[in-house]
Amino acid sequence: MRRPLAAASLAAAAWSVPALAPVSAPVAAALGIPRRLPGGGVTLSFDDGPHPQGTPAVLETLRERGGHAVFFLAGEQAELQRGLAAEIAAAGHRIGLHCHRHRNMLRLGPRAVREDLDRGAAAIADATGIVPELHRPPYGIYSPLGLAEVRRRGLRPLLWSRWGHDWRGDRGPGRIAAEVTGGLRGGDVLLLHDADHYSDRECWRNTAAALPWILGAVEEAGLRLTAA
Numbered sequence: 001m002r003r004p005l006a007a008a009s010l011a012a013a014a015w016s017v018p019a020l021a022p023v024s025a026p027v028a029a030a031l032g033i034p035r036r037l038p039g040g041g042v043t044l045s046f047d048d049g050p051h052p053q054g055t056p057a058v059l060e061t062l063r064e065r066g067g068h069a070v071f072f073l074a075g076e077q078a079e080l081q082r083g084l085a086a087e088i089a090a091a092g093h094r095i096g097l098h099c100h101r102h103r104n105m106l107r108l109g110p111r112a113v114r115e116d117l118d119r120g121a122a123a124i125a126d127a128t129g130i131v132p133e134l135h136r137p138p139y140g141i142y143s144p145l146g147l148a149e150v151r152r153r154g155l156r157p158l159l160w161s162r163w164g165h166d167w168r169g170d171r172g173p174g175r176i177a178a179e180v181t182g183g184l185r186g187g188d189v190l191l192l193h194d195a196d197h198y199s200d201r202e203c204w205r206n207t208a209a210a211l212p213w214i215l216g217a218v219e220e221a222g223l224r225l226t227a228a
Helices: 002-020 025-031 054-065 075-080 082-090 110-128 144-152 173-181 204-220
Strands: 042-047 070-074 094-099 189-193
Touching: 002 025, 002 144, 042 204, 054 082, 054 204, 070 075, 070 082, 070 110, 075 082, 075 110, 082 110, 094 110, 110 144, 173 189, 173 204, 189 204
Parallel strands: 042 070, 042 189, 070 094
Antiparallel strands: none
8 A cells, every 4th residue: 555655646746846946946957947048138027918007017117228028928818918919029028928828737637738838829929920939837837748748849948036926916116126136147037927817916016116126226237138
């Protein structure tokens, strides 16, 4: 009896290992999932959009400051906000695939994983005219199957090295900016959210308010924004 239980426990642990990549640099490195990028720039990234209020607010600040970012879009949101998804692309920002529906990959079977990747990519390409090359899963959590399917489609996984926990409504702009830029280094990938579809209501307001401070911190550090 002990051997089957031990085998099951080992299998469950192996299935969950990729979920540690967002918080464990060694695990991410072992799986070949980048959390940082080569070069001396800083990559600003936004998950979960497009959003009818949050995305325009972020785009306006980036336009004013002359910066570009990577937007990891959700296919179901791109279908609802086609014009806004197209506006992100037209402004010269990088388009990445986040998902179609925002679900934890560890809870999805093989068919659901494949369908979500294909539907999300198709919806984003239809709205923006761009076939995504980058991928970041919901919550940053890959399953072994999901990671394999992403790579099978020629997508490049990309996580992050710094975040501001800005999906939480109790995080004010100053706290978000301080956390995401503290100890900033070249090669850092910053995680932010321009939407509240899957997080605390109106959390995007704090992100939008923090963005000028974040861009200022990048400049003060003598770094430049890159779009992966």
